[in-house]
Amino acid sequence: MQLSREQMLQAYRRMKIIREFEERLHIEIATGAIAGFTHLYCGQEAVAVGVCEHLDTDDKIVSTHRGHGHCLAKGCDVDGMMKEIWGSREGLCKGKGGSMHIADVDVGMLGANGIVGAGAPIAVGAALAAKLDGKGKVSITFSGDGACNQGTTFEAMNMAVVTKAPCIFVFENNHYSEHTGFEYAVGTQLDIASRAEAFGMKVWRADGTDFFAVHETMRDLLVYVRAGHGPAAVEFDTERFFGHFEGDPQRYRGEGELDRIRETRDCLKKFRASVVSAKLLTDADIDAIDAEVLSQIDAAVDAARAAPRPTPEDVLADVYVAY
Amino acid sequence: MQLSREQMLQAYRRMKIIREFEERLHIEIATGAIAGFTHLYCGQEAVAVGVCEHLDTDDKIVSTHRGHGHCLAKGCDVDGMMKEIWGSREGLCKGKGGSMHIADVDVGMLGANGIVGAGAPIAVGAALAAKLDGKGKVSITFSGDGACNQGTTFEAMNMAVVTKAPCIFVFENNHYSEHTGFEYAVGTQLDIASRAEAFGMKVWRADGTDFFAVHETMRDLLVYVRAGHGPAAVEFDTERFFGHFEGDPQRYRGEGELDRIRETRDCLKKFRASVVSAKLLTDADIDAIDAEVLSQIDAAVDAARAAPRPTPEDVLADVYVAY
Amino acid sequence: MAKMMYRDAVRSTIFEAMERDDRVVVLGEDVVGGMGTAGGPEAIGGIWATSTGLYDRFGPDRVIDTPISESAIVGAAGGLALAGKKPIAELMFADFIGVSLDQIWNQIAKFRYMFGGKSTCPAIIRMAYGGGFNAAAQHSQSVHHFLTAMPGLKVVMPSTPEDVRGLLREALRGDDPVIFLEHKALYGVTGEVPDGDWTIPFGHARLTRAGQDLTLVATGLMVGRCEAAADALAKDGIGCDVLDLRTTSPLDEEAILDSVEVTGRLVVVDEAPQRCSLATDISALVAQKAFASLKAPIEMVCAPHSPVPFALELEQAYLPSAGKIEAAARKVLGYR
């Protein structure tokens, strides 16, 4: 099934927003404008967008410490996110959460998460809620190749199978957990998807740097899950362009690795090449989006810089609904 | 490789000790002589003994809430165990641990465990110690079909593979976790061993009610692990003859199920039938052991009844080595 | 007015809530029981019999039997709650917060705050706690101090069937995460439960004995032991206020301080060991805010600094008893 022009433009715009958001954060963090630990999603955009383009606000996602891309793809407000990362009281979480805890339940984004592996059980719960509602909605948990070793991820997979929850386990294998390679930390000689299979799940695999591969894979997978067959898993092979967190000297990378992946595994470049060569979009179409997004991000940064800061009285707000 | 007469007699004696120990506890618990939660191993003897007959005291095992059989098979003192379950200060754990926490590190028995799934990581640690010592020793964790759903069990399997720890995951599938069936709680349509396989482990499977099948399987498996190939897993299909814990009305069982498994899946009966028909041992050999064991257990119960009780001052002993 | 057991107050209050509000969902190990067996669903429920009959009435989408995976149980409760449901998750034993703490502490308790107040997470986590069954070190613990220390959680410790009803209803009515601690030695206790649609607001202690000479503060099973001590003291003409806190978070500071302002003498009783316990929490509160009223050192009657031992005699010596409470009271009363 071919995507419409509008769908393609929107997908590209979403990916580009993530890319520019992150490239800009990379610069701002280096200047010391932003506090805390920030993990950039740059390089993995095709996964977040290829997955989330299939969803509406009643479908839920649960994200990770590397969550900006998932948030943006799911529809979190760009300005609100930027302000949150800057720690403003106008941020999406009023400056309480920061980069690792951005959430917007109203758009079905149930939170980035600082605890590796913590998202999977939460997604199962959201999936059980969807099952109870009976409207074919799904819940998606994103996990890294590191998170797939955490007990909670395994428990969640089994529980989803047992309860036939419409939960989708999206594994983004970017080959590293912090400074450790996938080949070391994931014991199996097989892949992550094979583990999910051993829990009794139907699994898919695709190139996570190819938006169209991700998008098509998810289409098939979602037909299966929305039809009530229970959970499913998918493993996307992808790349992160920056360090584990900002400040990481990345000495674990191979020589020329970063150049190579920026050159050959850049999902935005690949998208452009494929749609232009297939004459689905023109370079001008894409350049126009690039320019718009750039100024959108500029504006977001300006707004975040100027946004009001929280005050000490805010500390005790929102611990409870009522206490 | 054929077992010697002495080996067969010893194996049978060990199984019979477990059986009589448990049958007797079943009676004593009903009369209220024993406090706490007690989970009887009766029916699964061929697993504990078929595994532990291959081990010496430098090989370690870690057990479960249903640990009496593993303890006895690994060489914990019968009287000491009986006294412990009675709560005497002469018990193997001075009355501090009780049925769910019997341990004897001196014989390589690192503890029964009241927390389902907790034993697996501990066994990995003991295996890492064995690896460091480099003497071909192994560490074994026993897990049920319920425990195999706990996150710790999965983490332990992966970590054992990653660290090439000589750790053996023995899954005793007795088809129930408390009142819930294996078919429900273990999501996969496959078996537990297949999960271990997906972690990159070599796995074995055997009939856990057939002592010789267990024993042979373990021989092969141990050759593999002791040779330094890393961890391995085995799934034994077995039966528990009593309820989950004492007091369980077992309404989840099928009609005639208990009679059927006592009739056709009794590892002691099967052992006797096979050795007698193969003329390896005589009925008289076995009857003699039965009689000896019976009086050994009688004596253990008498000793436990008469053993001194702990006193309030004992409460604060042994919290620390020094504080 | 109905007479019922504590465990039935749990079950019937859940039943009632599920009838009224189809967002209420129950999940946990063996909350149905018999799944995947010849006996079939509800062949036999959980070991506390606090969910019997729910599955038959409300079916598998609202009464969810889970594998042995406590992190996933609590996490799923969090996800259900974020997605608009009102989950009631059961941990068979409170000791199992050990295998699920992250989801309680770092997730459920913090969602609302981390998300800037834009979400609610009305998950109720029920768990059976406490000693008295010779269940030893991993199945007998009191965990309220850990949970009370966690901002974002409310912590409830009913001591009677009536309080179970009123407090569980209140938990279900609210939109915050609630830890509901049921003492396993109270499940079989019977008491009157008034009819009608009433609740007990959180943060309101119950005065179960009134007196002018000494304040006794406790929760759960320890309330009865304080009452026994108070009754013994009453025979000597000594009057005690016995305060059942009912909820430890929020805490009814006022009731405690008001009482101590009158009595000037305080004994705090806690089934957990003393270090960083609720007993120290309340002592510290009083030493700060009712200092001028205090006529004597504050005594604490707690478990010793050890795991819970197995043997009958040891566990008996381990748990605070009416006798120990009475002795502490007399010590405080004897201080000049």
Place this chain on the structure above:
Amino acid sequence: MAKMMYRDAVRSTIFEAMERDDRVVVLGEDVVGGMGTAGGPEAIGGIWATSTGLYDRFGPDRVIDTPISESAIVGAAGGLALAGKKPIAELMFADFIGVSLDQIWNQIAKFRYMFGGKSTCPAIIRMAYGGGFNAAAQHSQSVHHFLTAMPGLKVVMPSTPEDVRGLLREALRGDDPVIFLEHKALYGVTGEVPDGDWTIPFGHARLTRAGQDLTLVATGLMVGRCEAAADALAKDGIGCDVLDLRTTSPLDEEAILDSVEVTGRLVVVDEAPQRCSLATDISALVAQKAFASLKAPIEMVCAPHSPVPFALELEQAYLPSAGKIEAAARKVLGYR
């Protein structure tokens, strides 16, 4: 006498121990770093640089890089210790006790007791705790109160490079499980570390300032803030005892009580929220055992009852500061 950073005191003390005793084993996430990558082992160590160089010297059997599986890490440490080794496990952040609590609390802490004193479990669990890095609610917590409340554990909170050296050596020398809490804001702090083979026994507080008017009690990062407050008060001629507890379990009750017997006034400072905290623990101790000496209510300076917030301004407001400590001190001093 060498000058070194707190993080280097950790690393070099481990290095020294591994040289001396081949039972000492290190395990944790990225304690080697670079495993399975083109850069290879030690391409880059853990984020705290507290294990740099260990792998190159001691190899993969003694420096074990693990997957992200904290329960398995702590559990493996328990198994290593039961099997006769001296494991030092690292949790990258103390907040990760949430995903490993059972192995800490129900296993390692209890083995010896449950097994009737017939085993030892000398596992050391190191973890980086505390705020100040805008790392928000799941990477900034102080957890000493939880762990201090657990019988069977010893809990160490060094505030200087010297204390790191002496206390870690003592932990390695002992046969009990030890929680070693390293404040992440102290890793970069430099201090003198005496040469020679000395240790610091547990349960001995350090008096860092001496005075007659007021007692300040603290741990970790808060010690420095108490000292700053004491120095400010000293300018007004007010003398403070500042007690750095060093270990919270065992606790140096005597040092605290002795000081309060002289000063009669106490402020306890704690980076954690107040409920069931170490601050309440010490207040309660004093309200019980030094009651007669107290001249004023005991004040506590703690974090508020909320998760740790992200934004600079919020976290600053959240953490106890020298200013807040000074204000509390003046309040206590002003009480008549």
